[in-house]
Amino acid sequence: MTKTIAIANQKGGVGKTATTMNLGVALALENKKVLLIDADPQANLTHYLGIESKHEVDALTDGLDSIIERIPCSFKKLIRTKTIKTKNNETCTLDYIIANKYLAGTELATVHAVASEKIFTKFLKKIDITNYDYVLIDTRPSLGKLLLNVLVASDSVIIPVDSKNSAVEGLGEIVKTLTDIEEFYEKRVVVEGLLQTMVNNTNNAKEVTTTLKNTGLNTFKNTIPLLNEAETSYKQQKSVFEVKNSRLSTVYKGLALEILGGQCHE
Template sequence: MSKIISICNQKGGTGKTTTTVNLSSSLAELGKKILIVDSDPQGNATSGVGINKNELEISVYDLLLSKVTTKDVIIHTVFPNLDIIPCNINLTGAEIELVGAFSRETRLKRALDEIKDEYDFVFIDSPPSLGLLTLNSLVASDSIMIPIQCEFYALEGVSQLVKTIRLIKESLNPRLMVEGVLLTMADYRTNLTAEVIGEIKEYFKEKVYKTVIPRNIRLSEAPSHGKPINYYEKTSVGAIKYMDLAKELLPEEYGSKLLEINDLRKRDASVGTMEEGQ
């Protein structure tokens, strides 16, 4: 049974697109059929899987405006088991064009209902805002994954996002739940990372994933090569961590192999400077 997950945080720079691309690719490597929906006008998830967003003839913009069918706009990437509904800057206009449209909040949901059973997971890369595009993503989703950067003011704006999720659950999508909270850009050489992890765990409790994504040069480099991290540098710490996260989403298959967060912290501390180097 397919699961649709929005990867969302109204705050930019949290690793949202990085997570969308690399978690999707890791699950695809594990044999799961994956669809990425790029719903961020920047189109970085699109270019992150090797597609030139400037050469697209149709995109998620056309899908939301009901100009094409869902199957028309899906692109099969060069990476096995990984498809994408691409995006480019045209999507910026959709916020305005959809304001007066009929059933404006459910456009993406109806589009994904056509094909969701063909995939194990659908991941929606949402824009860093709480506008109409994000609303469409959340209405279409079964759950939301919230990436939070391990830096000062990490929880800034999260309470508003949680409030929005609650309102959508009450009025538009009763099945919506928080899938989990992902800690990103961790640097265990600083005391701040440990403090932020403590704050986030206290706020979200058991919803925090065991896997923590470190700062990693290879993760930063991979998008410029149009490759997910497991195809760009499979042995890097970033690739290993996103594979850990992928397995965490498959507890029935990999649950016994997952490390507790304290073990992860010890392992990360042991690689120290290697996190930046690899």
């Protein structure tokens, strides 16, 4: 059965894209069929996957526009495949759908669409995600119409929270959005887990750890340390599993195993 997970936080720079990419690879290395979707007009995941242009066609924009404007679209053409070969000589493949800069305009168009909050749900049906074990969706840092669409279409959400108090302060907003979705759209989106990112050995990071555990929400045991290899990985357009002597690859593998085993702390 397919599980659709949004990677979401209305705050930027908390590690959403890195989580989407590297968790996706980690799950694929566990022999899971994975689809990654870039639902952010900034197209950072698209860049991470090796696509340089933000004007690229056959993107998520084309599929959503097709549904909004009721025009034909070859939805299967939107799905691309990438092969990953790790430094340990493991190989896996994952599918992905890119974003481009025109996605911002598509978000504006959803405001006037019929059943606008269901457009992304319809899109997932059009591309037929039933063959996948996991669909991971990278989202934009904004509580706008596009993020609402993604959340309504998702089974659960991973909320990355960086190790600053300011990041924790915004946590309540996305949790409220999930409550609103359940109340108004009769769809329960489970918090898969709070994921602490950019962790270092500071008092502030330790305070954030304590705060997350006291929220009453699922919190992942694995946390993402603050390491230069994360930026190196992104710039080289390679997952951390393709980076020599990567420490982060071990962490993301652990995160994948938590999700596969449902072992979050409550």
